[in-house]
Amino acid sequence: MRSRMGLAVALVVAVALAGLAAPTTAAPRAFKIAVVSDVGGRGDLSFNDMAFKGGEDAERDFGVRMVELVSKVEADYVPNLTRAARDPDVQLIVGVGFLLSDALAQVARRFPNKNFVGIDTFAQSLVKEKFASQYPLPNLMDIVYEEHKGSALVGALGALLAAHYAKPHIGGVFGIEIPVLWKFEVGYKWGARWATEWLAKNRPDKAFTYRKDFVLWTYTGTFSDIPKGYAAAKAMYAKNAVAVYNIAGPLGLGINQAVQEIARSQKLRMGPPFWIGVDANQDWINPGFVIASMMKRVDRGVYYATRWVRDGQFRDLVRRTQGVVTLGVGTRIAGQVAEGISVSTLDDLDEFIRMGVQAERLTGKKVLPATPTEIKSKVKTMREAQPKWVWDAVAELERKIREGQVTVPLAVTRPDIQRWRGELGYGPVPLPAAAYRAPAR
Amino acid sequence: MADVVDGGVSAPAPRVQMRGIHKVYPDGTAALRGVDFRLHPGEIVGLLGENGAGKSTLMKILSGLLRPTRGEVLVEGHPARFRNPSDALRCGIGMVHQVFTLVPPFTALQNVLLGQEGAGLLRALPEASARARVQALLDELGLDVPLDVPVESLPVGVQQRVEICKTLYRGTSVLILDEPTSALTPGEADELFRFLRRLRDRGVGVVLITHKLREVLEVTDRVVVLRQGMVVGELSTGSATAENLAELMVGQVTGLRVRRTPRAPGQPVLSVRGLWVRDDQGRLAVRDLSFDVREGEIFGVAGVEGNGQSELVQALTGLRRFEAGEVRLEGQAVPTLEPLALYRRGLAHVPEDKARFGLALGFDLVENSILGRQRENQFLRGLGRLNRPAIVRYARELVERFHVVAPDLATPVRNLSGGNQQRLLVGREVSKQPKLVVAMHPTRGLDVASTVYIRELLVQLRDVGKAVLLVSADLDEVLELSDRVAVMYGGQFLAVGPSDHFRRETVGLLMGGVVPTGDADQPRAPSPR
Amino acid sequence: MRTSRALRPLAESLATVALGLVAGAVLIWAFGHPPGAAYRALVLGAFGTWEDLLETLAFATPLMLTALTFAVGVRGGLFNIGAEGQMYLGAVGATFVAGMVPMPAWVHLAAATLAGMAAGAVWALIPAALKAWRGAHEVISTIMCNWIALHLSMYLAINLLAEPGRAERTVPALPTARYPVLSEDSTLTAVVFVAVGFALLVYAYLWGTRAGYELRLAGENPDAARYAGVRPQRVVVLTFVIGGLAAGLAGASQVIGRPPAWSLYATLGNVTTLGFDGIGVALVGRNHPIGGILGAVLFGALAQGGRLMEYEVGVLSELVRALNGIIVFAMAVPELWSLIRRRFLRP
Incomplete structure (x- = not known):
């Protein structure tokens, strides 16, 4: 018995020593960037995949090397950021998603010589709250996006489609009611009203007056319970909404399910009804039924940040912006155009289909609903089936926003949202009782 | 008669035959030591023997549940190797065990069809056509079974019919029944026997495993008596008497002598009046028992296992609730029997299965x-x-006083021999300074030295004035150690009396449920004293 | 003789770790990475520096507690896989007291800790009662309770404990209810001492007290326990309560003892699977409280060391997880087998 025990110990020690004795390959010093995902990880087809794509673009254009750190659990955020910061070659560490805000604030303080970027985060405000004397941290940048402007664009698109198809409503399915989502809500409604004004001027034959019940909206109180997205969307389509905007992440799949049901029962190959994607280009999820997506270009954020670090502008930029950089429509940073919000186009689609192909390889699961060519052609057909003036009007709004001719309202406080709701819309559509049944898993 | 007994030549070929069967269990126990057995179509053979004689082992081999260590099984004269019970079933051999293999919430029909071709647990049973066939079989056999009632709501006797029907439905022509009457009322048993005779008349060969002499004499054509893994007698039932069967069954005295000096018993320590106890299946296993165990005496309970001894002991030691009756310790009533309360009042318990109850x-x-x-x-x-x-x-x-051999105190008792385990257990119980010792099968499975040691210990306890209740399936042990003996059968004492009043043969008869007549000095009625 | 017998499980566990590592090396090699370099990174990543060591312990802390839940269950003869749900409730309980009930400094910390433990124990009482008085099998009831706990806790986190404006998580623990961070270089807090202390306490209880003896007796041999006058219901309840306390503490430790969030995520993301992982840890630790501590350190090392392995050698995180699985499997097989033999194949 004793000998068996000795053998066991010897084995363990041997394995451990074998590991320690192996020589390190001395890599040449390089400019590395590290991208730390949130728990969504690789293959989420959204924030994380886009961030990694931004890193790949930076590798291609700036000759940097990207290291990926996928967080498996929330507890990985701090150690992952730390691990990256301890690599002497890494000059920029990107944390993807607002879940990393706390971790970024903590780790950035410990590594003053490294540069940290959070995508969609509010790390600097946490620093201000907790360590006021250090605010703003000179090496930490939150990159945020003008979602209200993008929402205005898809709001206009929805209203224009309603005019074209003579439908009475558009809809929006929201997640938990937090101030961030107010930006989407007000922007969306405002865009819809802008479209009615545009119609009155340019297409009187299609014009209608904006009514306060034109936009149907529901806060589902969840960012994960897909059946609630389904139930909310179903109620909206039942009221003949031409399109429903997904502002609740995965609940888009529920919206898609509601659309799919109508499509199947009426044997439709193309909308209406439509839905509108968010964050990433979601047009490929159900080609022909996703009219467009309000894209938050996370990849651009990573890309720009790398450039700013490479060009030595990063800290200066942090100082001038108090560490919060906003990317949006027509935004310029350090004298250069740096946009991060757009309505999806046919050209964007390729990148995201590629992302889907990659995700399929990575997860071994079927992601794409059809072959890339089929998807592309279906989306193309759908877009071409809409009258040109619809797209022109959206483009016009985008131009006007970019040129500052119109200002999309930004609601961040409770008084803001109350005022805008008074002006643009009635109370929300209650969630149907059926939504409270047990979620299908 | 003789022609039936060795009728190898003139009689038709046996339906099944077993030759030179040996069975050694992995733990080294030799359960069968060269047994020959045969069965003809249309006969009922009784397989008789005490516990551990090898009856069940032999039949489990025949039905494919066990494989013989040596020897061969012939079906219609051809060697057969059964890997499992299905193989045996294909040769028409089926066994009905003491514990039924029915699915309680299923109906009788579903139970009969279960596992049949075309039926699955999840697939619908092809009931319509099968029902007709099952009903036809039942009619043919004259069995009355409600097909559409969940079997759990049927009486045990009817459940047994379902079990038998299940076996026969698979085309069985050799039917083995293991102690079939142990769970039946006398009426149900008679019914079963009538049915078995009908089966015999239809050419089915039946093996009846039993230890009840009356049944053997009543229903069988031929008897095979096993003792210690060997056939010690084979005779046609016509030539058998209860006496000679009992003698064959219990054999000669082989016990290890322990000296016991006469001693006058003192006051009763344990008094039991009108005790009724149910077994795990809810049947009454102990029926209206009354007895005393006094200071300085060993009161021995003999009997074939399964006649209520376990339930009796478990009830008295607080491990099982009793239905009715009164138990007094030193004259004081014990309202609820709980182990700790009993221990506090002077009980020591050497349980029947040390590995199950007495040791971890x-x-x-x-x-x-x-x-x-x-x-x-x-x-x-x-x-x-x-x-x-x-x-x-x-x-x-304990280790020193009771001579427990162990490498050290930190050894798990799993690694001790059975004898040392029992020494530790008995030592622990005895060293409690008890007033009453209840010991069941205290020497079962032990080596000779430990057996003698523990028997001597029990006698010593008696000699220093303890009351000892000894329950054992080992007849010699009971007769030798006890001052008074009771023979338990069917939950009752068939006889109680001083041990020197019993002859082995008489006890053998009583254990088989036969109350001998004409033996004048035999105490007859269960006496509370 | 006596010491070698006590060390035997340790030796067996070490041998299986070695075996698992060898099998993992084959896997790493098969995916085209050098196993030597990979393991070097694994060891250095887990123990190479002071901060890595502390981080390893931070990952180990909740696991030693959920392992304790399962281990105590097995010792008491129960297959308690309800640590997951009990831990959720523990996290909720701790969050409530720590985040919403202001108190003086140290009192608050103690109160939040105890609230988490109590919540876990109360939740454990449900399967305990079902088992003790209705005979419901604990595997079924704990699985069901885990699901109920998941949804209940999410509901409470979102509706009762939510911080306005922060949809993703609950209110954070007030500063008075936070375990001191041991070093700014890691997420380890003083809660690790509480966890180890609790495990040692349970050890002392099981092997040093009459009640612990009876609990283990009931697990080792329920019939012998009845023979010894042990009431099965009592043991069932006791076993579940101790397990629930441990699991509740595990949940609490991730809220009031783990920076930077100091709160419970609305998805329960910072506690999910810790309870199930504890089962593997317990098997590795031979269902012994102290073995569980060692097993948890091993798991913590794999979690923390795997980071560097992935970072430096490029071993995919999925492969890191597979390696975890192989080692657990290799270690669990003997224990699992003896467990099955004891519970299901007993004649």
């Missing part, structure tokens, strides 16, 4: 030495902590 095999000697005594103050310190030094000291004392 994964625990070491130290921890086993306080099993059941863990709440005694001498083993505790403040805050409910164990007084480890005191326990170790006590364990060492």
